[in-house]
Amino acid sequence: xxxxxxxxxxxxxxxxxxxxxxxxxxxxxxxxxxxxxxxxxxxxxxxxxxxxxxxxxxxxxxxxxxxxxxxxxxxxxxxxxxxxxxxxxxxxxxxxxxxxxxxxxxxxxxxxx
Amino acid sequence: xxxxxxxxxxxxxxxxxxxxxxxxxxxxxxxxxxxxxxxxxxxxxxxxxxxxxxxxxxxxxxxxxxxxxxxxxxxxxxxxxxxxxxxxxxxxxxxxxxxxxxxxxxxxxxxxx
DNA sequence: TGTTGATACATAATATTCTTATGTATTATT
DNA sequence: AATAATACATAAGAATATTATGTATCAACA
Numbered sequence: 001x002x003x004x005x006x007x008x009x010x011x012x013x014x015x016x017x018x019x020x021x022x023x024x025x026x027x028x029x030x031x032x033x034x035x036x037x038x039x040x041x042x043x044x045x046x047x048x049x050x051x052x053x054x055x056x057x058x059x060x061x062x063x064x065x066x067x068x069x070x071x072x073x074x075x076x077x078x079x080x081x082x083x084x085x086x087x088x089x090x091x092x093x094x095x096x097x098x099x100x101x102x103x104x105x106x107x108x109x110x111x112x113x
Numbered sequence: 114x115x116x117x118x119x120x121x122x123x124x125x126x127x128x129x130x131x132x133x134x135x136x137x138x139x140x141x142x143x144x145x146x147x148x149x150x151x152x153x154x155x156x157x158x159x160x161x162x163x164x165x166x167x168x169x170x171x172x173x174x175x176x177x178x179x180x181x182x183x184x185x186x187x188x189x190x191x192x193x194x195x196x197x198x199x200x201x202x203x204x205x206x207x208x209x210x211x212x213x214x215x216x217x218x219x220x221x222x223x224x225x226x
Numbered sequence: 227t228g229t230t231g232a233t234a235c236a237t238a239a240t241a242t243t244c245t246t247a248t249g250t251a252t253t254a255t256t
Numbered sequence: 257a258a259t260a261a262t263a264c265a266t267a268a269g270a271a272t273a274t275t276a277t278g279t280a281t282c283a284a285c286a
Contacts, residue, residue, distance in 0.1 A: 006126075007211045009243080009273060010119035018219060029234050038221070039214050049273055051236060056272095073234065073281050092219055098120045099212045101152050106131060106205055108151070119271080122244060142263050162244055164265060186252050186263065 003042055012045065012053055014095045017080070017088035020063070025079040028054055054078055062087050116155055125158065125166055127208045130193070130201035133176070138192040141167055167191055175200050 019031055026034070032045045057063045062084035066077045080088060132144055139147070145158045170176045175197035179190045193201060 001210075003207060003211050003214075005273070006123035006242080007208065008123070009271095010122040011215065012272085013119075015218060018221075022221060027234080029232095033233095035218075038218060042210075042214055046274070047234085047236080048238095048275070052272080055236095070234090071281070075234070094116060095120065095215065096219055098116050098155075099216060101116075101155055102124065102208065103212060105128060105148075105151060106209055108131075108135060118245070122242095122272080125243085140263080142261095146262095159245070160263085160265080161246070161267095165243085168265095183263090184252070188263070 001042060002044060008043065008045075008049075011095065012049060013057065014091040015043075015045075016050075016053060016057065017062070017084065018092050020078060020080050021085065021088040021092070025066070025077045027075045027077050057084070114155060115157060121156065121158070121162075124208065125162060126170065127204040128156075128158075129163075129166060129170065130175070130197065131205050133191060133193050134198065134201040134205070138179070138190045140188050140190050170197070 015035060016031060019034060020026060023034075028047070028050055032047065032050060035043050035045050054063065058065060058078070062081055063078045064081050064084075066079075068075050068077060128148060129144060132147060133139060136147075141160070141163055145160065145163060148156050148158050167176065171178060171191070175194055176191045177194050177197075179192075181188050181190060
């Protein structure tokens with residue numbers, strides 16, 4: 001089972017920031033695989049969504065990059081800047097809070113009964 | 114505190130379907146107020162988001178409407194169709210599952226340590 | 227050795243879904 | 257009389273994803 005894509009919307013930035021908070025540095029493809037693995041294939045981040053997001057986070061100054069070559073193949077590592085670390089904490093807290101609120105909403109029983 | 118708007122994306126349909134599953138019938142404005150109340154103002158559904166969503170759910174056959182007049186003011190009640198009830202259950206289950214997955218992701222500790 | 231699948235980046239066209247702004251009108255409150 | 261709340265609706269624009277496409281390297285296998 002893969003979640004309907006609309007659910008991912010709005011959480012991608014937070015997922016990326018959280019993974020980078022946990023792993024110091026990661027490259028794009030690695031992020032897609034890590035998320036796939038950690039969620040038992042339930043969340044699959046597409047490259048068309050991820051790369052523009054990484055570029056946006058970088059241009060916001062939240063991520064910094066180092067490019068390395070593995071053989072002849074380029075690999076672009078991303079890591080959190082100082083402000084990125086702060087932002088990561090904020091976004092993770094907000095999402096956790098949001099999920100509690102949603103859980104509460106979804107657990108409500110019939111109000112009309 | 115109000116959640117950053119991007120978090121709401123993708124959950125609105127599910128919230129609406131869930132509220133209608135709990136309350137038999139509701140009208141648009143009522144839904145905005147109910148969500149606001151249930152979430153202590155943390156989630157505020159805008160009318161520009163809600164009405165198009167209600168119309169879409171209706172045209173998908175998930176909702177049915179009855180129009181009533183309160184004095185001279187029109188009020189449009191929405192309720193779940195048979196397929197809407199099924200869909201509501203599916204969407205709520207999926208979102209609950211998704212939130213567990215996200216919770217797991219966010220609770221992970223440093224992987225690089 | 228050549229074809230396939232995995233790795234690894236990227237962007238463009240399109241679709242979806244929201245925000246923000248605007249509009250109309252009734253009713254309640256001050 | 258003016259303002260806020262109730263109640264509907266739509267349009268322009270922004271944000272963010274999907275889908276498709278492109279390039280290229282590397283590993284495995286037949």
